Amino acid sequence: xxxxxxxxxxxxxxxxxxxxxxxxxxxxxxxxxxxxxxxxxxxxxxxxxxxxxxxxxxxxxxxxxxxxxxxxxxxxxxxxxxxxxxxxxxxxxxxxxxxxxxxxxxxxxxxxxxxxxxxxxxxxxxxxxxxxxxxxxxxxxxxxxxxxxxxxxxxxxxxxxxxxxxxxxxxxxxxxxxxxxxxxxxxxxxxxxxxxxxxxxxxxxxxxxxxxxxxxxxxxxxxxx
Amino acid sequence: xxxxxxxxxxxxxxxxxxxxxxxxxxxxxxxxxxxxxxxxxxxxxxxxxxxxxxxxxxxxxxxxxxxxxxxxxxxxxxxxxxxxxxxxxxxxxxxxxxxxxxxxxxxxxxxxxxxxxxxxxxxxxxxxxxxxxxxxxxxxxxxxxxxxxxxxxxxxxxxxxxxxxxxxxxxxxxxxxxxxxxxxxxxxxxxxxxxxxxxxxxxxxxxxxxxxxxxxxxxxxxxxxxxxxxxxxxxxxxxxxxxxxxxxxxxxxxxxxxxxxxxxxxxxxxxxxxxxxxxxxxxxxxxxxxxxxxxxxxxxxxxxxxxxxxxxxxxxxxxxxxxxxxxxxxxxxxxxxxxxxxxxxxxxxxxxxxxxxxxxxxxxxxxxxxxxxxxxxxxxxxxxxxxxxxxxxxxxxxxxxxxxxxxxxxxxxxxxxxxxxxxxxxxxxxxxxxxxxxxxxxxxxxxxxxxxxxxxxxxxxxxxxxxxxxxxxxxxxxxx
Numbered sequence: 001x002x003x004x005x006x007x008x009x010x011x012x013x014x015x016x017x018x019x020x021x022x023x024x025x026x027x028x029x030x031x032x033x034x035x036x037x038x039x040x041x042x043x044x045x046x047x048x049x050x051x052x053x054x055x056x057x058x059x060x061x062x063x064x065x066x067x068x069x070x071x072x073x074x075x076x077x078x079x080x081x082x083x084x085x086x087x088x089x090x091x092x093x094x095x096x097x098x099x100x101x102x103x104x105x106x107x108x109x110x111x112x113x114x115x116x117x118x119x120x121x122x123x124x125x126x127x128x129x130x131x132x133x134x135x136x137x138x139x140x141x142x143x144x145x146x147x148x149x150x151x152x153x154x155x156x157x158x159x160x161x162x163x164x165x166x167x168x169x170x171x172x173x174x175x176x177x178x179x180x181x182x183x184x185x186x187x188x189x190x191x192x193x194x195x196x197x198x199x200x201x202x203x204x205x206x207x208x209x210x211x212x213x214x215x216x217x218x219x220x221x222x223x224x225x
Numbered sequence: 226x227x228x229x230x231x232x233x234x235x236x237x238x239x240x241x242x243x244x245x246x247x248x249x250x251x252x253x254x255x256x257x258x259x260x261x262x263x264x265x266x267x268x269x270x271x272x273x274x275x276x277x278x279x280x281x282x283x284x285x286x287x288x289x290x291x292x293x294x295x296x297x298x299x300x301x302x303x304x305x306x307x308x309x310x311x312x313x314x315x316x317x318x319x320x321x322x323x324x325x326x327x328x329x330x331x332x333x334x335x336x337x338x339x340x341x342x343x344x345x346x347x348x349x350x351x352x353x354x355x356x357x358x359x360x361x362x363x364x365x366x367x368x369x370x371x372x373x374x375x376x377x378x379x380x381x382x383x384x385x386x387x388x389x390x391x392x393x394x395x396x397x398x399x400x401x402x403x404x405x406x407x408x409x410x411x412x413x414x415x416x417x418x419x420x421x422x423x424x425x426x427x428x429x430x431x432x433x434x435x436x437x438x439x440x441x442x443x444x445x446x447x448x449x450x451x452x453x454x455x456x457x458x459x460x461x462x463x464x465x466x467x468x469x470x471x472x473x474x475x476x477x478x479x480x481x482x483x484x485x486x487x488x489x490x491x492x493x494x495x496x497x498x499x500x501x502x503x504x505x506x507x508x509x510x511x512x513x514x515x516x517x518x519x520x521x522x523x524x525x526x527x528x529x530x531x532x533x534x535x536x537x538x539x540x541x542x543x544x545x546x547x548x549x550x551x552x553x554x555x556x557x558x559x560x561x562x563x564x565x566x567x568x569x570x571x572x573x574x575x576x577x578x579x580x581x582x583x584x585x586x587x588x589x590x591x592x593x594x595x596x597x598x599x600x601x602x603x604x605x606x607x608x609x610x611x612x613x614x615x616x617x618x619x620x621x622x623x624x625x626x627x628x629x630x631x632x633x634x635x636x637x638x639x640x641x642x643x644x645x646x647x648x649x650x651x652x653x654x655x656x657x658x659x660x661x662x663x664x665x666x667x668x669x670x671x672x673x674x675x676x677x678x679x680x681x682x683x684x685x686x687x688x689x690x691x692x693x694x695x696x697x698x699x700x701x702x703x704x705x
Contacts, residue, residue, distance in 0.1 A: 132387070139380060148376055155383050162390045169393040169404055170342050171279070177346030178386070184353050189375055192360065196368050208369040211447045213506065 008042045009127045012161070013103065016127075016134040019154060020099035021092050025082035028138075028150050029073045035131070035157055036065035039164075046124075046164050057175050061160070064183045069153065073146065076190045080197040082146050089206070090141035102133035124161060131158030143206040145193045149186065156182055227274045228282045231265050231292075232334045234258070239326030243319065251322040252307050258326055259296075259303035262333075266296040280405050281340035286695035290544060291470050292336040294551045295463040297677075299329050301670035305559055306455040308666030312566050312659075313453070315362050328354040328459070335467040341389045341404040344471060345382070348435060351464055352378045358456045359448050370447035377444040378435050385431025385471070391424030392416075392478070406474050413481035421482055428475050429491055436468035438495040438529055439502035442522045446506070449518035450571070454562025457514065461521045461558060462551035469528055469547060473700050476532065480702045485535055492533030493624075499526025500631045507638035512571050513564070516642055517557055520597055523635050524550045530628065531612050537705035539615035541697035545685075546608035550597075552678040553605055557593030559671035564590060564646070566667075569655040573642055578651030585664060587647045589671050594643040596678045598636040604681035 015035040022028045040062035047054035076082075090098065103126075110125030135155025139148050160178075163170070197203050238258035242251045269284060270293070276283035284292070303325075310321075331350035338344040352375065360371035393404055395416040403409075413421075434441040449457050472492075479488045503523025510516040524546070531543025563586040568576050579587035599605035609632060616625040659667065685693075697705045 136380075139376070145372060152376065152379055152383065155380065156386075159383055159387045159390065162387060162394075169396070171281070171340070173278070173281075174340065174342035174346060174404075177343065178349075181346055181349040181353065185349070185375075185379055188353050188356050192356065192368065192371050192375060195360065195363060196372065199363070199365055199368055205369075205372055208365075208372070210366050211369055211373075211451075213446070 002045070005042060005045045006123060008038050008045065009123045012038050012042075012127050013130055016103070016130050016154075017096070017099055019134050019150075020095045020137060023084045023086070023088075023092060025077045025085070025144070025146055025150075026074065028147060029070050029077065032073075032150055032153055032157070033066045033070035035154070036069075037062055039157055039160055040066060042161075043164055053172055056172055060176060060179045064179050065153070065157070069183060069186045072186055072190055073150065076193055077146055080146065080193060080203050082144060082203065085142060085144050085147060087143070088141045089143060090137075095137060095141055098137060099134060102137065103130045106130040106133060124164070128158050128161035131155075131161060134158075143204045145189075145196055145203040145205045148205065149189045149193065152189075153182070153186065226277070227265065227269050227272070228277045228284065228337055231262070231269060232282070232330060232337060234265065235262060235326045235330035235333065239323040239330070242326060243323040248310075248317070248319075248322075251319075252310065255322045255325065256300075256303045256307060259300040259329070262329065263296050263300050266292055276339070278343075280407075281343050282337050283339045284337060285339070286692045286699060287470060287473055287544075288336050290548065290689075290692050290696055291466050292333065294466060294548055295329075295332050295336060298459060298462045298551055298555050298674075299332075301555060301559075301674055302455040302458050305458070305562070305667060305670040306453075308663050309453065309455055309562055309566070311666075312656075312663060315453075318361065320357060321361060324354055324357045325456070328358065330354075332463055332467050336470060339406050341392060341406065341409070341474070344474065345386050345389055348385075348432070348467060348471060349379070349382050351467060352382065352435070355452075355456070355460060355464065359452045361453055361456070364451075366447075367451040370444075370451035373444045374448040377441070381431050381434025381441060383431070384434075385428050388424045388427025388429075388431055391420050391427060392475075395420035395424060406477070410477045410481045413478050414483075416478075416482055418482065418484065421479065421484060422487060425475055425479055425484075425488060426491065429472060429488075429495070432468045432471035433495055433529075436465050436472070436529075437499070437522050437525045439499040439522060439526070442499065442502065442525075445522060446515045446518040449521065450512060450514040454514075454558050454565065457517070457562075458555045458558035461517070462555045465521060465525055466547050466551060469525070472529075473532065473696075476700050477702065485702070489533050489535045492529050496526045496529030496531075496533050497627065497631075499523065499529060500628075500635075501526075504631050504635045504638060507635055507642070509638075510642055511573055513573050513576070513642065513646065514558075514561055514571050516573070516639065517554065517561060517597075520557075520635070520639065521550075521554060523631075524554075524597075527609070527612065531615070532700065534612075534615050534619055535701065536615055536618065537697045537701040537703045538618065539612065540701040541693055541705040542608050542611035542615055544693050544696050545681075546605065546612060548689075549604035549608050549678060549681055552674045552681070553593065553596035553603065556589065556671050556674040556678060557597050559667065559674070560586060560589035560593045563659075563667050563671070567654050567656045567658070573646060575652070576646045577649040578647075580647050581651035582654050583658065585659070585668055589668070589675070590643065591647050592675050593671075594639060594647075596675065598639055599632065600636075602679060602682040604678045607682050607685075 040058045043058040106129035110122040138151030242254040335347035360367040437445040506519040596603040599609040
């Protein structure tokens with residue numbers, strides 16, 4: 001594995017830390033966008049600049065994940081006045097500690113990976129696991145719908161890192177399909193977030209509990225199906 | 226050519242429907258598109274087309290089975306939509322028909338794809354195209370349900386994508402590996418076992434989430450209960466099957482690698498857990514649409530148990546059960562939608578004595594109850610009986626006893642909720658009785674599904690029987 005890839009992977013890991021600790025929605029989106037851009041460049045570095053397939057995947061990733069999706073998220077953030085999340089389920093300090101622990105675990109896991117991925121080095125595996133972990137951490141710890149959507153996207157970034165060494169297994173059609181799904185997914189999530197904001201005047205999905213089984217069992221919906 | 230048409234047709238019709246200005250025109254386009262799809266499906270089954278897209282799109286026995294059920298249920302649901310939306314007050318939104326057709330297109334792609342990556346793309350597309358249908362009426366509860374559905378299923382399916390990548394990593398390095406199911410099964414012996422195992426677990430949890438297996442099922446009752454009934458019928462009857470198909474596609478690979486016993490334990494565990502959780506929430510369930518949703522969790526558990534047994538007989542039973550469940554659940558959701566139109570409430574406690582006031586809806590509800598609980602002579606009785614026999618032949622009578630107890634529990638719990646709704650002392654209805662035309666539009670799809678469910682209980686046509694056998698051989702590796 002060459003030095004350029006190593007630098008990129010370390011940068012991706014650093015962004016994971018910053019994602020775990022950012023309270024402001026705008027910062028969270030920037031960090032995600034930057035990370036996606038790095039993943040796109042990494043696709044080129046790992047699979048060779050001469051490979052047209054790698055170029056297609058890299059430019060698709062860059063365009064959708066580093067430009068369009070962050071733009072959408074930013075707009076949704078402004079419209080719903082997302083700003084800062086003050087009371088995450090797991091405090092930012094604790095999140096940082098968990099992130100550190102998760103990274104240590106990721107390196108331990110990656111070191112035990114079978115030979116097949118050693119081509120890209122254990123660092124790629126570690127970065128992929130760590131990014132997946134941070135995505136899940138965001139999903140669990142944050143209450144606002146937009147931060148959760150960002151968590152999903154970060155998780156997807158991590159999984160995509162795993163896929164990077166596998167470009168020759170995936171037809172371009174499938175790679176593009178995956179990107180398109182992520183893009184449309186963000187779009188649909190944005191619509192739901194916007195509607196949640198319009199209906200409830202906030203986007204804290206933790207307080208949406210009308211459907212929880214066992215609570216308010218008597219007053220089962222009078223309103224529409 | 227014909228497979229491509231099957232996949233792209235609904236998307237094109239959806240785009241076309243979007244341009245139509247009047248909603249009755251859009252609904253007519255929906256019915257037309259669904260009938261066209263039914264026709265194309267029939268033609269495809271008859272001619273047995275060559276694989277397309279470099280082998281990624283093909284019609285194998287499993288695909289035939291699930292494609293047939295999906296298309297049939299969709300046609301019934303399209304006709305039902307016509308009646309339901311005419312009577313139900315809802316926001317004037319243009320997207321219903323176009324999005325519903327995209328949903329059909331992505332489900333069709335899922336049933337036809339032979340490539341693990343393409344299947345993933347299709348299944349994620351089904352989530353995205355059905356979420357806007359879940360919060361169709363923009364109520365607070367439907368928004369909550371849609372958000373939960375989107376996030377939980379997207380995250381679950383993201384794990385399945387990781388699992389798909391792990392399958393690719395399991396292939397020996399060097400050479401151009403493909404993720405076509407047949408190629409993977411052919412090379413299973415050279416694949417690295419640890420990666421294959423990890424990949425299977427990720428895929429099982431991922432697609433299991435989408436299939437509604439406990440404990441990942443928490444989104445399901447919300448989404449299925451809040452969606453409009455024609456959509457609920459598709460979510461329960463067609464979409465859950467597609468997710469199940471994802472699990473069925475991996476099993477031959479594990480069998481070929483000699484890991485079939487590794488696959489069985491988690492399948493059985495998820496299966497029995499889902500049966501238990503589903504049945505537990507049926508007990509005194511206050512909302513009749515949630516009742517149907519929890520019953521889906523229970524039936525998905527039965528399917529997981531069926532394939533988890535590992536025998537060809539169990540797999541055969543599970544496949545038959547999947548078909549029967551789709552028909553019966555479609556009927557039941559259609560009946561529940563009629564009850565909702567008549568009473569304006571989803572609360573079980575406020576629906577009493579329907580038989581006196583609305584005999585058609587009451588009779589269909591009753592038929593739905595008998596069909597879904599596997600009362601003879603409905604089809605589910607046959608498949609549950611085969612599955613019970615398959616559990617006995619594993620040599621673990623305790624397993625069979627547990628299976629039987631849970632089935633009986635579900636029957637009792639559901640009966641205690643549904644029977645007072647049908648019989649009991651009659652209450653005045655909040656809504657208008659159906660006109661003759663609407664009774665036809667709502668009743669005919671439900672009755673047709675009921676007749677099919679009944680017919681499958683009495684006699685399985687030779688064509689379907691050979692499909693089921695071929696499917697079971699494919700998944701379990703031997704003839705039933």
